[in-house]
Amino acid sequence: MELEIQIKTLPNQPGVYQYYDKNDQLLYVGKAKNIKKRVASYFTKNHEYGKTKVLVKKIASIKHIVVNTETDALLLENNLIKKYQPRYNVMLKDDKTYPWICIKNERFPRLFLTRNVIKDGSEYFGPYTSVKTAKALLDLIKELYLLRSCNFDLSEKNIATGKYSVCLDYHIGNCKGPCEGLQTEEDYQLDITAIRNIVKGNFKEAIKTFEELMMRFADEMEFEEAQKIKEKIDLLANYQAKSTVVNPSITNVDVFSIVSDESYSYVNFFKIVNGAIIQSHTSEIKKKLDETDKELLELSIVEIRQRFNSQSKEIYVPFDVDLGENIKVTVPKLGDKLRIVELSIRNAKYFRQDKLKQIKIVDPDRHVNRIMEQMQQDLRLSKQPRHIECFDNSNIQGTNPVAACVVFKNGKPDKKEYRNFNIKTVEGPDDFASMEEVVFRRYKRLLDEGMDLPQLIVIDGGKGQLSSALKSLDILGLRHKIAIIGIAKRLEEIYYPDDPVPLYLDKKSETLKIIQQLRNEAHRFGITHHRNKRSKSALNNQLEEISGIGKQTVVSLLKHFKSTKRVSEASFEDLEKLIGNARATKVYGYFQKNKYS
Incomplete structure (x- = not known):
């Protein structure tokens, strides 16, 4: 009740607001054109992001400082964050002392x-x-x-x-x-x-x-x-x-750009004088709440300009930002100005790539967490896909239909968990029915044995294969317990159940790369099994083709010699001991004839 009264009495003026918890600890500092509207939005919106929900629950009191302009609000916010370092604010740390x-x-x-x-x-x-x-x-x-x-x-x-x-x-x-x-x-x-x-x-x-x-x-x-x-x-x-990297007429300008993923943002800064980049710097920012690129870029611009003592009256940025009335904000659309912003973005991307390579080596857990968060966001999942399973059918020329299931854990193949399936209930080449069978068999077994279920199933195929897999999940009661998607080969589009419009991921995204790796691995694993089966079948058929040799004799030969090749290389005496003179003569004669034909 007290909080509601505080919100109602906030001014409709530019300024800075501060959130405190019940112990009077500062949780968060923010700036706004209109303090009342901005603060009220925290309590009226339905926040999807978990940390923002937690912040709102902890707020016990609100304080505010009214200022004359937006510029003053930006500077005051920046100074208060640096001074008090609130838990839920982004911190632009930089422990370097530059020359x-x-x-x-x-x-x-x-x-x-x-x-x-x-x-x-x-x-x-x-x-x-x-x-x-x-x-x-x-x-x-x-x-x-x-x-x-x-x-x-x-x-x-x-x-x-x-x-x-x-x-x-x-x-x-x-x-x-x-x-x-x-x-x-x-x-x-x-x-x-x-x-x-x-x-x-x-x-x-x-x-x-x-x-x-x-x-x-x-x-x-x-x-x-x-x-x-x-x-x-x-x-x-x-x-x-x-x-000199741009037109020398571009004088005394600051250039800023931002590149983000789920957990971090990277802000690049160029100082340009007479067409020359005389300063360049990239900052890494760990996100605390669901901050937008616009919010993070505004905060970074104020902080970096203070740190590098910039007096430039104009800045170039990739999208519009609110920095008050004292700085001219330009969003270039073409020419040399656009090229310098693109160069800044490229530098931010390279910095991010270098950081990710370093993290992969020195902090693999953070690397995995970042990818899992990114996949969860890109694929609109309710949970991180720590355990993913992918299915692929193989029935080349309609013979020996088989299917493969590959398993990825934390974005990496877990090869000991891979499984092959021989199709049992489907006559002829029917991809849809085969997919329905293997998905049912796989998850029926996991349920019966009390094994962990995956957070995500990937089906190699479009709407038809996805619908077939869904039938099995419905029968097993898993439709709403496991997320499932289909990936079509033609345009790498991703299909969701009951959604006719596919999702197209950025071709360079890590999420798509992992899904492609899953699909390719399932295809490779399935094809290998299929070839082995066809090869074995072909060899077995060769024995059955010998006139006067029945199935029981074929079984006896394979049990003893282990393979058709060894049967073909066996001496007449060894064959006679096992299957008698008459049948040994037929088998030995068949392979001798084929050897020289």
Whole structure:
């Protein structure tokens, strides 16, 4: 009753809401354009997802904070989640300390990599998710400009009194000697300004300055110096060409994309300046409730932009997101802008694939759980299909009809559980009746022996075979206890009982791959059994073809010699001992005649 009153009195304003349990522990923080509507939806919706149901049951009280705009709500939500780390909120954890390029706040500023950001007036560019990238950029700058590497205090007084002497860097041409007043502060600052532009991704000004300098040296006939400058221009142009991936007119933009499965989402971030990706980062997010991609992307954008200190006024995303009025959101439809979003999605997918490969090795349980959750969702099942059985018929040319049942547990074949069936009650090639027989025999036996039943049955075939299998499940009273689907070969469509419209899974989905593997394994296992049976039958028929040899004699021969081949290779004396002179003569003569015919 108290909770109902709290909900009714919530404001219709943008802001942040907080759910607390009976012990006053913070459970969840959320943001909303309209606090009252958003909170009420938790208590009026029928939540299919288990964890959301549990959360709603635990809510004992609600608190809220009203803010002026959606942007403020986003930032406040992000800060509260980081501060209190509520149990049911997604946490964007990142324990890495990324490197920054620092231009030190001092006379004749030094340039270096650091992981510690100190608020002393120095300029920090980054952070860089790749140390290799940051070092490559730093090496490029040191090739282009002669900066000091010492940490001397180069105050006017210290330089004037001659406190320092030039070091080896000066003598080998890596420094212009500001410590002895051989380079003015103005000249040094020109280089720092150019470096600042390069670090920001603006190569245009630096190339223009070098080109002017090169032409000046050339006009003054100083061709050696002009050549050195040309090498620097080539170096800069080469670096720019390698880092440019889109139209250089795309300036100061952030790009975000998301790829999700049942349990995790992966958000990729690009920072683009003058057509160059100067930062790239992908975050893995473990889902806590039934969060949508839109919700997770909004949360990630706010967090990542804060972490990487982004001031971009525009972002590119694959679908529309609500980020308030201060950021321009663009959903590209074609051209270079669309290509950069697709590149971001591709990076998120590659990151996910790499993670899944690692998990498969170091945490196989998590790998299996993820696949089972995905299959449950894709196939709309009430339970995870930990135990799956697949049936296939084999009656090539209408002879020796057999069927196979293969068993997968936790997505992997359990070969000791495979079973073959010789069709007993069906005359001639009748796939539907054969399927009905083997499904009945399989589950009648499991029920009689008190064995575990599967969570899912896969029938290799379309509607007809599925209907036949269902008849047997109805007779056994298992229709509503085991999920059953049929997979047709033509378009890999999946059929459900009483549903004329098939399901088409993504051709690249893991769920379809496992179902195909089941189907192929059942087919292979069934065909092998069928061939063995035909081969054995053909050999047995060969003995029966011998004139004057009855069935009882055939049985005696096979019992003793174990195979028709061994009978054909037996000596006359061995045959005579077993079946007498007259019949031995016929058998021996038959095989001798065939041997040379």
